[in-house]
Amino acid sequence: MVRFLLHQLCIGLSTAIVFCTGLYYFDIGGLATLVGKSPQGEVALILLAIGLATLFAPLAVHTALARAAAEADDATALVLLPSRDSGLAHEARAILDKGAIAGFPRWLVRELRSDHAGETGAVAIYAGILAVIRDKNVVCFAESHQQTEREHLRLIESILPLAHASSLLPLWRIAGFLIGATPALFGRRAVFATIDAVESFVDQHYTAQSDRLARERRHGTVRTLLERCRQDELSHRDEARAALDASAGPVLRGWCWLVGAGSAAAVRVARLG
Numbered sequence: 173m174v175r176f177l178l179h180q181l182c183i184g185l186s187t188a189i190v191f192c193t194g195l196y197y198f199d200i201g202g203l204a205t206l207v208g209k210s211p212q213g214e215v216a217l218i219l220l221a222i223g224l225a226t227l228f229a230p231l232a233v234h235t236a237l238a239r240a241a242a243e244a245d246d247a248t249a250l251v252l253l254p255s256r257d258s259g260l261a262h263e264a265r266a267i268l269d270k271g272a273i274a275g276f277p278r279w280l281v282r283e284l285r286s287d288h289a290g291e292t293g294a295v296a297i298y299a300g301i302l303a304v305i306r307d308k309n310v311v312c313f314a315e316s317h318q319q320t321e322r323e324h325l326r327l328i329e330s331i332l333p334l335a336h337a338s339s340l341l342p343l344w345r346i347a348g349f350l351i352g353a354t355p356a357l358f359g360r361r362a363v364f365a366t367i368d369a370v371e372s373f374v375d376q377h378y379t380a381q382s383d384r385l386a387r388e389r390r391h392g393t394v395r396t397l398l399e400r401c402r403q404d405e406l407s408h409r410d411e412a413r414a415a416l417d418a419s420a421g422p423v424l425r426g427w428c429w430l431v432g433a434g435s436a437a438a439v440r441v442a443r444l445g
């Protein structure tokens with residue numbers, strides 16, 4: 173618990189520092205001018221960073237409560253039923269209806285919950301990009317990727333009833349939107365680098381789940397579905413990487429690190445509830 177709180181604090185501070193540095197560097201809202209005129213400018217900037225970091229406190233509290241509830245629960249397997257018809261989701265349901273899967277262990281439910289939260293965030297990332305970017309090539313790129321992410325979301329929803337979805341879906345939507353809209357403010361290279369970072373993380377995430385299912389030799393059909401999503405994510409990553417015509421500079425690399433670290437923290441939280 174203490175380790176988790178420290179981790180959240182580190183992520184919060186990192187985000188706040190990068191955010192404030194960006195505001196200061198680009199003098200958004202006259203911040204650099206304001207700080208420059210004040211003898212205690214640096215202190216004010218640090219206080220602002222700490223203030224922003226406290227925004228993460230509610231997230232940490234929610235996580236602590238969810239973890240306590242999860243520990244109090246027993247480890248009984250949950251029976252999951254397909255819930256929706258549509259495109260790929262229908263295909264998933266057909267696979268599941270063959271009767272190979274009647275119940276999932278708790279760890280798999282948690283993983284699917286994190287997948288559902290991630291795909292929700294992915295749809296929002298492209299909404300954020302499309303809200304800002306005007307470059308026609310990037311618009312095409314984002315629209316086509318968003319369509320795939322919507323299909324992934326429907327696919328996960330076809331095997332995970334919404335009753336088991338994360339209770340923080342609004343937060344994942346907002347976070348996703350900001351992860352998409354922020355780099356879009358700085359142009360196409362920032363967008364492609366961000367998608368490369370996001371999809372590299374998602375590849376690792378799905379690979380870990382797929383490997384565990386392979387080791388346990390159970391729920392092969394779920395593994396097939398996750399692998400199918402992973403292949404799309406890899407294709408998204410490669411497309412973004414190819415479009416990024418030169419290596420990213422230090423600021424962009426820092427942003428991409430933050431995106432990866434934030435995604436890892438979000439997955440941990442989404443698994444809990």
Ligand SMILES: [Fe+2]
Pocket residue numbers: 291294320321324401405
């Ligand atoms: Fe996806």
Ligand SMILES: [Fe+2]
Pocket residue numbers: 294321371404405408
């Ligand atoms: Fe993707």
